[in-house]
Amino acid sequence: xxxxxxxxxxxFLHLERELQRIDKDSDFIHLDIMDGTFVPNISFGFPVVExxxxxxxxxxxxxxxxxxxxxxxxxxxxxxxxxxxxxxxASGRKTASNLAEIRRLGMxxxxxxxxxxxxxxxxxxxxxxxxFLVMSVFAGFGGQKFIYESLDRVSALKSELLKRGSDxxxxxxxxxxxxxxxxxxxxxxxxxxxxxxxxxxxxxAAMIRSLQEA
Ligand code: DX5
Ligand code: ZN
Numbered sequence: 001x002x003x004x005x006x007x008x009x010x011x012f013l014h015l016e017r018e019l020q021r022i023d024k025d026s027d028f029i030h031l032d033i034m035d036g037t038f039v040p041n042i043s044f045g046f047p048v049v050e051x052x053x054x055x056x057x058x059x060x061x062x063x064x065x066x067x068x069x070x071x072x073x074x075x076x077x078x079x080x081x082x083x084x085x086x087x088x089x090a091s092g093r094k095t096a097s098n099l100a101e102i103r104r105l106g107m108x109x110x111x112x113x114x115x116x117x118x119x120x121x122x123x124x125x126x127x128x129x130x131x132f133l134v135m136s137v138f139a140g141f142g143g144q145k146f147i148y149e150s151l152d153r154v155s156a157l158k159s160e161l162l163k164r165g166s167d168x169x170x171x172x173x174x175x176x177x178x179x180x181x182x183x184x185x186x187x188x189x190x191x192x193x194x195x196x197x198x199x200x201x202x203x204x205a206a207m208i209r210s211l212q213e214a
Pocket of ligand 2: 006030031032063173193
């Protein structure tokens with residue numbers, strides 16, 4: 001299992017120190033970018049992404065929770081981001097062209113969906129996306145409770161990917177920790193995002209390793 005710690009609940013006054021505690025063991029650093037319109041919260045923007053890029057060796061995974069996500073793909077590429085996901089709910093008919101644009105810029109392209117979006121709506125993008133981000137909480141805040149129905153959504157998506165011979169990855173985000181990591185692996189998840197369970201742990205690096213090995 002690959003683990004992408006989210007820095008949303010980090011101590012931003014000591015961000016460098018927080019990053020040093022996770023960078024060596026992380027598979028990716030997950031960056032939650034919110035605009036206060038698509039979600040009822042604002043997190044951080046490009047100056048923070050730029051600062052993170054100078055402090056970490058792990059590849060950066062940007063999760064755009066914004067309207068008009070296509071405005072920001074080039075900027076993210078220029079900051080060295082390797083994976084970009086945007087929400088299907090925010091992209092509508094531009095979804096396929098957004099995926100193509102992210103790929104054209106040399107990044108891995110992902111589509112994210114909130115828990116109330118039928119997972120079948122992702123199926124027509126199989127072959128066009130490098131990964132699918134299935135939210136296991138409603139996007140907007142760290143520290144929420146894992147929604148268990150997400151496991152069925154992942155299993156359904158995983159069977160569809162296998163049926164079509166797709167090697168696209170499945171990422172799950174929200175409320176992930178030691179209590180659900182085994183079930184997520186069994187359901188077919190490739191990458192978990194873990195915010196509060198990692199940053200809130202006494203030893204974040206050890207927690208990342210436990211999640212990877214679970
Ligand atoms: C929620 C974000 C998540 C969040 C995860 O909108 O997309 O990445 O930071 O945090 P935890 O692991 O605390 O649920
Ligand atoms: Zn996220």
